[in-house]
Structure formats: structure tokens, C-alpha cells
Amino acid sequence: MSVQKHRRLIQSRVQELESETLALKTLHNTLSPINSLPPEILSTILRLVQTAIQKEENEILSWIRLTHVCQHWRAVSLSCASLWSHISFENPLFTNMMLSRSNNAPLKVHFDVPSPRKKPLAYHALQEVLQ
Numbered sequence: 001m002s003v004q005k006h007r008r009l010i011q012s013r014v015q016e017l018e019s020e021t022l023a024l025k026t027l028h029n030t031l032s033p034i035n036s037l038p039p040e041i042l043s044t045i046l047r048l049v050q051t052a053i054q055k056e057e058n059e060i061l062s063w064i065r066l067t068h069v070c071q072h073w074r075a076v077s078l079s080c081a082s083l084w085s086h087i088s089f090e091n092p093l094f095t096n097m098m099l100s101r102s103n104n105a106p107l108k109v110h111f112d113v114p115s116p117r118k119k120p121l122a123y124h125a126l127q128e129v130l131q
Contacts, residue, residue: 026070026071029070029071029072030072035070035072035073039076039079039080042073042076043076043077043079043080043082043083046066046073046076046077046080046083047080047082047083049063049066050063050066050083050086054086060086060088060090060110061088061090061091061094064094078101081101081102081103081104081105082102082105083101084097084098084099084101084102084103084105085098085102085105085106085107085108086098086107086108086110087099087102087107087108087109087110087129088110089110089111089112089122089125089126090110090112092121092122092124092125093121095125095126095128095129096125096128099129109129111126
């Protein structure tokens with residue numbers, strides 16, 4: 001058997017093992033007690049943590065790290081419109097994403113752009129929101 005064929009077989013096996021590892025990690029996470037909470041309760045917890053982080057760290061968007069904890073938290077957070085309804089222009093690239101995820105939830109708009117180089121982007125994003 002050629003070296004190239006061995007390399008392809010090894011790469012194929014590595015991909016299989018990575019897929020299996022991901023499936024096992026997902027299963028492991030689903031067995032975590034917090035992931036047995038109903039989505040409505042987890043959403044409430046995420047909103048409370050979001051509020052606390054925003055007040056304590058004075059960073060409007062730092063709470064988004066919560067949406068990357070696991071697939072379940074991501075799915076719950078993406079379906080919770082109120083998490084995305086505090087529209088920030090701190091990072092204008094997120095503005096449209098937040099608007100689309102907020103669906104019909106009442107909006108809170110925060111426009112404070114401390115970085116002069118971000119101001120043109122922020123004003124452009126604000127203009128799009130107001131249209």
C-alpha cells in the first residue's frame with residue numbers, strides 16, 4: 001500500500017474519531033443538571049447573568065460568551081429574543097445580528113462609541129436601524 005493511501009486512511013480515521021468525540025461531549029453536556037432545566041428557566045438565568053455582566057464589567061457585549069458554552073445553551077440563547085433586544089453599537093458588526101435575533105422583543109438601544117475609529121461604522125449601523 002502506498003504512503004498516500006496510508007495517509008488518507010489515517011486522516012479518515014482521525015475525522016471519525018473527532019466526530020465520535022464531539023458526539024460524546026455533546027451527550028456528556030446533555031447529562032449536566034443545568035441542561036435538564038426547561039428552556040424558559042435557562043433563558044431567565046441567561047438574562048440575569050447578562051444583566052449582571054453588563055453592570056459589573058461595563059461591557060455591553062461580553063455576555064455573548066455565554067452563548068458558546070455548549071450547543072444547548074447556544075440553541076436556548078438564540079431562541080430567546082429578549083437576550084438580543086439590548087441593541088449596542090459598541091461593536092457595529094453585531095448590531096444587525098442583534099436586531100435580527102431580537103425578533104419582536106421591545107428594544108433597548110445603547111449608543112456609546114468610545115473609539116473614534118469605530119464611530120463611522122457605528123453611525124452607519126445606527127442609520128440602518130433608524131430606517
